[in-house]
Amino acid sequence: MIPFLSLKEQTAALREDVLAELGRVIDTQGFANGPAVAQFERELADYLGCREVIAVNSGTSSLHAALIAAGVGAGDEVVTVSHTWISTAWAISYAGARPVFVDVDRATCGMDPSKLAAAIGPKTKAILPVHLYGLPADLDPILAIARERGIPVIEDCAQSIGATYKGRQTGTFGLVNATSFYPGKNLGAFGEGGAVMTDDAAIAGRVRSLRDHAQQGRHNHVELGFNWRMDGFQGAVLSVKLRHLDAWNARRRAIAARYVEGLKRAEGLSLVPGNDWSEPIWHIFPVFHAQRDEFRTRLEALGVQSGVHYPRPVHLQPAYSFLGYKPGDFPIAEELAATEISLPMFPELSDADVDQVIDAVVEVSTKLSTGTT
Ligand SMILES: *Cc1c(COP(=O)(O)O)cnc(C)c1O
Numbered sequence: 001m002i003p004f005l006s007l008k009e010q011t012a013a014l015r016e017d018v019l020a021e022l023g024r025v026i027d028t029q030g031f032a033n034g035p036a037v038a039q040f041e042r043e044l045a046d047y048l049g050c051r052e053v054i055a056v057n058s059g060t061s062s063l064h065a066a067l068i069a070a071g072v073g074a075g076d077e078v079v080t081v082s083h084t085w086i087s088t089a090w091a092i093s094y095a096g097a098r099p100v101f102v103d104v105d106r107a108t109c110g111m112d113p114s115k116l117a118a119a120i121g122p123k124t125k126a127i128l129p130v131h132l133y134g135l136p137a138d139l140d141p142i143l144a145i146a147r148e149r150g151i152p153v154i155e156d157c158a159q160s161i162g163a164t165y166k167g168r169q170t171g172t173f174g175l176v177n178a179t180s181f182y183p184g185k186n187l188g189a190f191g192e193g194g195a196v197m198t199d200d201a202a203i204a205g206r207v208r209s210l211r212d213h214a215q216q217g218r219h220n221h222v223e224l225g226f227n228w229r230m231d232g233f234q235g236a237v238l239s240v241k242l243r244h245l246d247a248w249n250a251r252r253r254a255i256a257a258r259y260v261e262g263l264k265r266a267e268g269l270s271l272v273p274g275n276d277w278s279e280p281i282w283h284i285f286p287v288f289h290a291q292r293d294e295f296r297t298r299l300e301a302l303g304v305q306s307g308v309h310y311p312r313p314v315h316l317q318p319a320y321s322f323l324g325y326k327p328g329d330f331p332i333a334e335e336l337a338a339t340e341i342s343l344p345m346f347p348e349l350s351d352a353d354v355d356q357v358i359d360a361v362v363e364v365s366t367k368l369s370t371g372t373t
Contacts, residue, residue, distance in 0.1 A: 002344050002353050004305040005184055009348040010248075014240060018190070021236035030232040033212065037235030043242055044195060048161075048169045052204035054196045055230040055238075056211050059158045059180020062194035063091030065210055065228060066176045067126060069196070069203045070152045072097050076125035080156075081111050082313040082325075083333035084130045088156050089314045091178075097125065099323070101315050103330040107273055109286065110137030112332070116145050127153050131160030131170050133309070134186065134252075134283035135272060139165050139173050154178065157197075159283035161187050162249045166277050171197045176207075181238055186252070186283050187245050189234040251347035252282040255354055259285055259343065262358030266365035284309050287361070288339040291368055296341060298367070302360040307342035 025036050037055050045053040056062050072078055074096035080088055082101040092099040102119045105112040111129040120127075127146050129137040139155075146153045157163075157171040158180035164170065171177045181193030196207045209216060214225025260271060270288045286309065289295045296306050313333045315325035327334065344357055367373065 002304050002349075002357055004307045004342060004344050005346050006348065007183060007188070007346075010346070011190075014244075017240045018237055021240055022233055025232040025236050032232060033229040034232040034235070036232045036239065037230045040235040040239045040242070041195070043239055045197075047242060047245075048171050048197060050169075050172045050197045051199040052197070052201070054198075054204055054207045054211065055235060056194045056196065056207075056228040057230055058192045059178065059182060059185075059194040060087040060091060061211075061226070061228045062178035062180065062196050063087060063128075063154075063156060064094045065196050065207045065226075066154045066178045066198075067091055067095040067097070067128075068210060069176050069198075069206045070126050070154055072125045075123065077121060077123040078126045078128055079116065079119045079124055080128040081130055081132075081333065082315040082330050083109065083310070083336050084132060084156070084314060085158070085310065086314055086317065086319075087158070087180075088128060088130055089320065092128070098123075099314070099320070100124070101325070101330060101333075103332045104132075104336065105138070106332055106336070107275070108135055108137050108278075109133055109272060109336060110135065111142060113138055113141035113145065116142060120145070120149060120151065124149075124151055127151055128156060129153065130156040130158075131163060132284075133272075133286055134159050134163050134281035136160060136163050136165040136170050136278040136280065139170075143173060152176070158182075158185065158194075160281060161185070162245050163281040164279045172199075175200060176203050181234065186249060186281055187238065187241055189241075190237045191231060191234050193230055193234045193238065248347040249281040252345060253279070255345060255347075255349055256280070256282045256285055258351065258354045259358065262355065263287065263361060266362045267369040269361065269365050282345055285343045285345040286336075286340050287343060288336065289341060289365070289368075290339060292339050292341055295364055295368065298364045299341075299360055302363065304357050304360045305344065308340055309342050310340075311337055313337045 076097040152175035155177040176198040181189040211228035
């Protein structure tokens with residue numbers, strides 16, 4: 001069986017390097033927010049080319065922190081996409097605001113800039129595009145609309161660390177941006193983690209304060225604070241892993257290129273078209289087929305595991321029924337949710353594994369399009 005994702009080989013290869021760094025954390029007792037976390041923050045800031053990185057305890061917390069730091073609060077609206085992991089919307093709700101969705105674009109699977117202006121109203125306090133699957137959203141038109149109206153942009157980079165938009169790293173375009181180090185992400189901790197990225201010193205200071213109970217000086221709490229501190233162990237693991245990120249992402253691009261070439265033979269299957277302005281990191285390799293569930297069952301029978309990201313858009317989740325959206329409101333998001341199949345994607349897949357996936361996908365596509373079993 002070819003798994004959709006396996007961390008086994010990568011984790012085993014890093015074992016000795018990681019254990020040495022974990023030993024240093026134990027020796028210095030920097031268990032919460034200690035020196036290993038501070039070192040990782042500097043390394044990630046250098047890698048991305050931004051001034052400040054503030055590590056936190058999850059991607060969800062990083063979005064929550066970014067929203068508060070951008071000035072979003074009770075009664076405000078934040079414009080985002082419905083085709084995303086639910087945390088993007090949770091964070092808006094945690095900040096006391098209301099998520100307002102815009103549809104996505106098939107070409108990027110991200111926010112459709114041509115539909116953005118219509119979603120902006122007097123209460124809009126931020127625009128939150130998501131670089132889903134590691135494919136950069138089309139930022140320039142989004143930033144232009146935001147700038148015209150004086151509304152900050154916050155990037156959700158949970159799936160895109162290392163991806164570039166017009167030669168520049170995602171996570172460096174918005175006023176303040178957020179990412180996740182959930183173990184399955186391209187840069188994953190050995191546990192939970194996230195980070196906020198910004199060039200703005202005041203915002204960075206506010207996030208640093210918020211994550212540690214909003215203390216300014218010991219026992220002086222200046223606003224409602226949180227415990228968003230990152231574990232020292234996670235900082236140590238992430239420093240080790242960051243050194244490999246470019247090589248891993250390059251391998252993912254090579255796998256994606258092999259899929260694109262091999263899957264030209266697959267009937268009835270669509271892929272995201274490439275473009276010449278972004279370099280994706282393929283956190284997920286999505287393909288789309290009208291008979292998604294049957295397709296996945298048949299793939300599994302041929303020894304290929306797959307995933308779905310995500311089967312139900314946020315605007316149709318029970319938790320968000322109070323927003324009043326209904327099926328048909330965001331046709332592209334709904335179409336992607338109904339047809340997406342995530343093929344196996346992780347750097348340790350061999351070319352032979354990828355070819356086996358391609359052969360299975362082509363076989364299933366052919367049989368479904370000719371109606372054979
Ligand atoms: C993973 C993810 C998050 C949340 O990150 P956690 O670390 O799991 O809290 C937010 N947004 C997107 C798009 C994600 O993929």
